[in-house]
Amino acid sequence: MDFVLSPEQRMIYDYGAKVSQSFDHKYWLENARQNRFPEELWRQTAQDGFVGLMVDQAYGGSGLGLFEMALLIEGMSNHGLPLLMYVVGPTMAMGHINQHGTPEQKSRYLPDAAAGTTMFCFAITEPNAGSNAMRIQSVAKANGERFKLNGSKVFITGVDVCDYAVVVARTTPHDQVKRKTDGFTVFILDLKARGVDYQPINMSVVNPELQFTLYFDDVDLGPEDVLGEVDKGFNILFDLLNPERVTVAAMACGIGRFAIEKAVAYTSERVVFDGPIGAYQGVQHPLAAAKTQVELSSLMLRQAAWQFDRGEAAGAAANMAKYAGAEAGIMAVEAALQAHGGNGFTHEYGLYDLYSMARLLRTAPINRELILNYIGERVLGMPRSY
Amino acid sequence: MKVLVAVKRVVDYNVKIRVKADQTGVDLSNVKMSMNPFDEIAVEEALRMKEAGTADEVIAVSIGVQQCQETIRTALAMGADRGILVKTDAVLEPLHVAKILKAVVDEEQPGLVILGKQAIDDDCNQTGQMLAALLGWPQGTFASEIEFADGKANVTREVDGGLQTLKLNLPMIVTTDLRLNEPRYASLPNIMKAKKKPIDEKTPEALGVDMAPHLTTLNVAEPPKRQAGVIVENVAELVHKLRNEAGVI
Numbered sequence: 001m002d003f004v005l006s007p008e009q010r011m012i013y014d015y016g017a018k019v020s021q022s023f024d025h026k027y028w029l030e031n032a033r034q035n036r037f038p039e040e041l042w043r044q045t046a047q048d049g050f051v052g053l054m055v056d057q058a059y060g061g062s063g064l065g066l067f068e069m070a071l072l073i074e075g076m077s078n079h080g081l082p083l084l085m086y087v088v089g090p091t092m093a094m095g096h097i098n099q100h101g102t103p104e105q106k107s108r109y110l111p112d113a114a115a116g117t118t119m120f121c122f123a124i125t126e127p128n129a130g131s132n133a134m135r136i137q138s139v140a141k142a143n144g145e146r147f148k149l150n151g152s153k154v155f156i157t158g159v160d161v162c163d164y165a166v167v168v169a170r171t172t173p174h175d176q177v178k179r180k181t182d183g184f185t186v187f188i189l190d191l192k193a194r195g196v197d198y199q200p201i202n203m204s205v206v207n208p209e210l211q212f213t214l215y216f217d218d219v220d221l222g223p224e225d226v227l228g229e230v231d232k233g234f235n236i237l238f239d240l241l242n243p244e245r246v247t248v249a250a251m252a253c254g255i256g257r258f259a260i261e262k263a264v265a266y267t268s269e270r271v272v273f274d275g276p277i278g279a280y281q282g283v284q285h286p287l288a289a290a291k292t293q294v295e296l297s298s299l300m301l302r303q304a305a306w307q308f309d310r311g312e313a314a315g316a317a318a319n320m321a322k323y324a325g326a327e328a329g330i331m332a333v334e335a336a337l338q339a340h341g342g343n344g345f346t347h348e349y350g351l352y353d354l355y356s357m358a359r360l361l362r363t364a365p366i367n368r369e370l371i372l373n374y375i376g377e378r379v380l381g382m383p384r385s386y
Numbered sequence: 387m388k389v390l391v392a393v394k395r396v397v398d399y400n401v402k403i404r405v406k407a408d409q410t411g412v413d414l415s416n417v418k419m420s421m422n423p424f425d426e427i428a429v430e431e432a433l434r435m436k437e438a439g440t441a442d443e444v445i446a447v448s449i450g451v452q453q454c455q456e457t458i459r460t461a462l463a464m465g466a467d468r469g470i471l472v473k474t475d476a477v478l479e480p481l482h483v484a485k486i487l488k489a490v491v492d493e494e495q496p497g498l499v500i501l502g503k504q505a506i507d508d509d510c511n512q513t514g515q516m517l518a519a520l521l522g523w524p525q526g527t528f529a530s531e532i533e534f535a536d537g538k539a540n541v542t543r544e545v546d547g548g549l550q551t552l553k554l555n556l557p558m559i560v561t562t563d564l565r566l567n568e569p570r571y572a573s574l575p576n577i578m579k580a581k582k583k584p585i586d587e588k589t590p591e592a593l594g595v596d597m598a599p600h601l602t603t604l605n606v607a608e609p610p611k612r613q614a615g616v617i618v619e620n621v622a623e624l625v626h627k628l629r630n631e632a633g634v635i
Contacts, residue, residue, distance in 0.1 A: 007459035011577045014420075017400075018571035049574030062574050 005071070012053075012068050016075035016254075019044060025080025025258070029350050031208040032357075037161045038208050041081065046116020054095040059110035065309035066095070066243050070250040070301055077254020082357065084209045085119075087247045087365075088157045092240050093120035093166040097188065100228045100236050105188065109164065118163040122240070123153040123189075123214055125365075133237075134180055138169040140187065140221055142230075147171065149187070149195075149219040155364070159198045159212035165189045166240075171231050184233035186240075187225045195219040205360050206353040242308055242318040244365050249301040249318075249325030252361045256294040256332030259354055263287055263336035266343070277339075286335035293328035300324055316379045323371040329358040387497035387556070389432040389441045391466065392487060393448045394422040395457040396507040405608050412507070412606065421457045423569075424502025426464075427562040430569035431532065432500055433465045440534050443467050445494060449486050451475055455585060462580035463572035469585035470494075476590070476597040484516035489593035491521060496557065498539075503528050503561040514561035525559040526552050530566050 005013060023041040031038040045051060053069050055061025069091050076083065094113050097105060097120075112118040129135035138151025149169055159165065165188075172183035189196065195217040200210050228236045264287065267278030277283050304317035333355045337344040344351040362368050376382045397403060398418040406413045421429075435441035446461035448454040449472040458469035472486050491499060504511035518525035526532070526541030530549065533540040543550045544563045572580070590597050618624045628635045 007456050008577050008581055010456065011460065011463055011572055012574070015571070015574075047573070048571075049576075053574060062578050 009068060009071055012050075012064075013071040013075040015048070015050065015072060016077070016079040016081060019048070019076070020079035020081055023081065025350070028081050028208065029206075029353060032206045032353065035203075035210050036208060037085070037158065037210070038083070039161070042083070042085065043116060045086075051090050051116045052094075052110075052114025053090060055098050055110045055114040056106075059098070059106050060114040061098070061110065065305070066091070066246055067302065067305040067309050069095070069243070070246050070305045073247050074250035074254045074298065074301075077251045078257045079254075080258045082207070082251045082255055084207065084251075085121075085158050085161070087244055087251070088122040089113075089120045089162070091243050091247050092122045093164070095243055096166060096186070096236075096240050097227065099239055100186075101188075104224065105227065109188065119158070119161055121156055121158050121162040121165045123156045123165045124168040124237075125153060125155050127152060127154050127213075133168070134174075136168060136170055136184065138167070138216060139173070140169040140171050140185060142171060145223055147185075147187075147221040147225075149189070149216045149221055151216050153214040153216075155201065156198070156212045156214050158209045159191065159214060160200070160210055162191060165191055165214070166227065168233060168237065177231075181234040183231050184237070185230050186227040186233040186236065187221050188227055189219065189221065189225065193219050205356045207357050207360070238315065241366075242304070242314045245318040245322035246301050246304045246308065246314075248361055248365060249297055249304075249321040252325040252329030252358060253294050253298045253301065255354060255358050255361075256290060256329040259333040259336035259351060259358075260287055260291050260294070262349075262351065263339040266349075267339050283339050287332075287339060290328065290332035290335045293324065293331055297321060297324040297328045315374070319371050319374045320379075322366065323368060323375070326358075326361040326368065329361055330355075333358040387435075387441050388443045388445065388494060389435060390445050390447060390487075390491060390494060390496040390499045391425070391428045391432045391461065392483075392499070392501045392513070393425040393429065393446050393457050393461050394502070394505045394507075395419050395448060395450055395454045396422045396505050399423055399506055405606050409605050409607055411603065419453070419456075421460050422502050422505045422507075424504060424506070424562050424564070426569035427564070427566050428500040428502050428560075429461045429464050429466060430567045431560075431562060432498075433570070434567065435498075435534075436465070441498070445470060445496070447472065447487065447490055449474065449483055449590075450478060458585055459580055460572065462583045462585075463577045464570055465576060466583075468583055470588060471585055472588045472590060472593065474590050474597060477599055479599065479601055480510045480512035480516055481600060482590070482595065482597055483513045484520055485595045486590055486593055487513070487517050488520045489595060490588075491517075498556065498558060498560065499523075500560045500562060503563055514559050518559040521557075521559070523557055523559050524552075524554040525561070526554050527559075527561040528563040529560050530563050532560060532566070 050072055052061030053064050057063045073086050097109055126136055128137055140147035140149045167187045167189045170183050171185040177183040196219055197215040198212045200212055203211050267283050268276050270277050301321035304314045304321045307317055308314040337351050340349055340351055343349045377384050398420040401417050404413045432444040436444055444466040445468055446458050446466040447470045448457050455471050458471055462469055501514040514527055528544045529541050530544045531542035539554045541552050541554055
């Protein structure tokens with residue numbers, strides 16, 4: 001067993017430190033407070049080749065795996081640059097097209113996406129099918145060879161800056177399938193297509209990407225837009241959702257480390273009585289405990305990513321990493337906030353802003369309770385309650 | 387022209403340095419190590435020379451433990467063509483490094499050697515000068531600008547009170563100051579390309595360099611903590627304190 005990163009992996013992990021010299025957390029925070037997508041940072045990461053990290057070299061990427069993507073996202077988040085767009089685009093949508101797309105789809109979409117000239121988002125959640133993806137109501141009704149897509153999606157990240165969405169829809173109704181996981185199809189959707197509309201959702205979370213409701217009204221889709229097999233989308237869906245869990249965990253760990261580092265610097269300098277307040281165990285221990293949880297989660301997410309890249313079942317590790325990472329991130333920001341006293345709530349220190357982002361990750365993209373259900377039922381083998 | 391760049395593996399500049407409890411040195415366990423920032427500037431300058439057509443090959447050399455290979459990989463990912471690792475576990479002093487670099491220069495015959503003016507760990511600021519002396523080459527230290535014309539180089543140096551420009555014959559030694567350039571970082575495609583670039587391994591023994599120490603470290607201690615200041619009411623009080631408490635006037 002080897003815990004040492006290769007020189008390439010180490011440089012990918014360090015990229016966040018490098019790029020944050022040009023685009024620092026203050027830049028991120030200013031954009032986040034205005035819900036403005038940090039285009040300049042995105043373009044820089046694309047120019048530096050990181051958007052295409054998981055895309056095969058034949059299609060203009062670097063052909064690396066989820067492990068390296070998680071390192072990149074963790075490294076950027078360590079320096080105060082968490083981007084949800086990196087989860088939904090370069091990891092989920094582009095990773096998925098790279099893994100399951102036809103050669104035609106790959107050469108049509110991936111080179112531009114890897115260069116950062118086109119962007120992808122991912123759409124599965126629906127108003128009436130939040131945590132229960134089986135109840136997805138968006139229907140792509142077959143009409144000869146083609147499909148007509150109707151329905152809506154909610155909490156879709158970054159639609160305004162994207163060109164395409166990877167969309168999960170029903171192609172066979174719920175009551176006409178043999179197995180309840182049948183009947184789902186994954187499509188690549190052009191967001192400029194006729195019948196596609198979207199509206200921003202006002203969110204209280206301080207992060208740079210906007211969330212949207214997407215509406216489909218008789219959107220025309222063809223066989224060339226089907227990613228994988230018609231009706232068999234669910235089988236490949238976990239190739240999408242496990243990477244999401246892993247990279248979200250990476251983001252949470254990075255946010256946690258960033259907050260802890262801020263608190264360590266602050267409490268080592270801040271003198272209220274005799275010495276720096278960082279010397280008080282009441283201040284130290286919550287930060288030390290949070291640091292431990294962050295590092296534990298980081299190990300777990302790396303294991304999950306490693307399993308995923310080897311084609312092994314990564315569900316158990318990915319879910320445990322998402323649960324642990326989100327909780328550790330909250331614990332870390334909470335400890336850092338408390339250590340900063342009143343200053344933690346000021347615009348200048350910006351810690352309370354980070355809290356909303358860390359807290360979001362307990363609920364999204366899959367909430368804590370469903371993760372625990374998964375661990376209870378699928379890992380521990382306990383009876384199902386629902 | 388071949389350009390040789392020396393790159394040192396040091397404690398990352400963001401790390402808060404801690405002295406070992408027994409005061410024999412700096413605690414390096416679980417500490418992030420990176421390329422010496424002045425050496426990053428040296429690599430960048432060599433790469434710009436290559437891009438401008440002045441240089442045709444950039445070689446990164448590092449001396450020290452096996453992990454110095456990572457520092458070389460960083461230089462290769464920035465764009466250097468190949469690396470040389472001179473592997474040793476011995477304590478390195480500037481004179482050892484200069485002698486090893488001289489041996490490498492004898493083998494490689496570069497037209498220019500670029501080094502950082504100093505490393506941020508021991509701050510010796512000696513290696514470039516010693517190397518120039520050992521080779522009998524001209525040196526442009528603390529460079530903030532390098533220009534090549536007619537087979538010579540104009541090196542602008544940051545000296546006390548201003549800038550000094552020297553015209554130097556090649557081959558020569560340059561040590562970099564902070565303002566020479568802003569080093570690039572590696573893009574992902576270049577990180578991947580670096581994987582395939584060769585790194586030669588050598589030893590000080592094979593290069594005929596004796597690593598016996600010339601210096602003994604007696605004690606390493608943290609600088610004394612700065613005392614809190616006081617605010618004085620007026621000039622008279624300031625003068626009084628300077629004279630009677632500080633004893634400086």
